[in-house]
Amino acid sequence: MRTAVITPTAGRHGHLTLQQAGLAAGSCPPEQYVVVSMDDPGLNAVLTGRRPTATIVDCPVRNGKLPLARARNLGAAHALKHGAELLVFLDVDCIPGERLLERYTQVARDLAHHRSLLCGTVAYLPPPDPTGYRLADLPTLAEPHPDRPAPAPGETRDGTDHTLFWSLSFALTADTWHAVGGFCEEYEGYGGEDTDYGQRARTAGVRLTWVGGAPAFHQYHPVSSPPVGHLDDILRNAEIFRSHWGWWPMKGWLDAFADRGLIRWNRSAARWEHAPAAGADATTANPGE
Incomplete structure (x- = not known):
């Protein structure tokens, strides 16, 4: 072979x-x-x-x-x-x-x-x-x-x-x-x-x-957990995946970003998005998916 x-x-x-x-x-x-x-x-x-x-x-x-x-x-x-x-x-x-x-x-x-x-x-x-x-x-x-x-x-x-x-x-x-x-x-x-x-x-x-x-x-190399440096890529790719398969991948990372106030769940759009700037409406809810 x-x-x-x-x-x-x-x-x-x-x-x-x-x-x-x-x-x-x-x-x-x-x-x-x-x-x-x-x-x-x-x-x-x-x-x-x-x-x-x-x-x-x-x-x-x-x-x-x-x-x-x-x-x-x-x-x-x-x-x-x-x-x-x-x-x-x-x-x-x-x-x-x-x-x-x-x-x-x-x-x-x-x-x-x-x-x-x-x-x-x-x-x-x-x-x-x-x-x-x-x-x-x-x-x-x-x-x-x-x-x-x-x-x-x-x-x-x-x-x-x-x-x-x-x-x-x-x-x-x-x-x-x-x-x-x-x-x-x-x-x-x-x-x-x-x-x-x-x-x-x-x-x-x-x-x-x-x-x-x-x-x-x-082989070892330094990493961050969650990978904040890749947040934009992860958010974009997670949405592409959701559009294909109907559920969110990388849930642990998305949850960790949300816990840090970096992203939020937009209820009306049913999607993750960047969190608003300080002082703006930052109401969040986990979609449970």
Whole structure:
């Protein structure tokens, strides 16, 4: 099964270098390594001369918002054009475990007659020590994220809740990719596009399968909780999602923004919106959705 790894990026070159090293050290190197540049002119210098050999696909950025959905679609289109049978998407921050590609390929073969999104575990790493992360140490540094199923190595588990799908690490066959139809490119910036993709898969009759023994390790970087710096993107993308599916995603973040007085629920319009300036009418109510 010809495998392509697809990674969109805009910066995070140190993280990308370690991802590439993880792929090179794996038990089953990919036939293609497609790195999608979202206005990242320095990528060639980062990737050249290292294994696996990377192909850079350009994805221009419009309006300053990272087009992650469009970048994944462009990466998939390139991989499929060049013969990929299994698409593996990795976030730029994710280092693949030694057997990640081997396990995704094995499970894809086992489930050849069932369209499915294959999702491995993701462990969030602590900050590295001054010498950086060592590939051999990664499994000892963090456990899989507790909010997602974590089957034992060699096992799989059927998923019953497509809202748990996330795009940090997942794989699917070319046939499944065509059945779902790619990521919705209305989403730009931070948040929502992978939750939308999970729902697109559900409505297409595509299963969700959690794969043991296919770990990815998410490299540390500073974050804010809730991600206030991405409030505009989250608010916009949440409304796009609501227009498609009839319910609000990212509810925890929306509630946290409301608790901080940054957004409010507009009863008459039945939508979240920016909170008014101090002194204006700021009556809020949670929609309970």
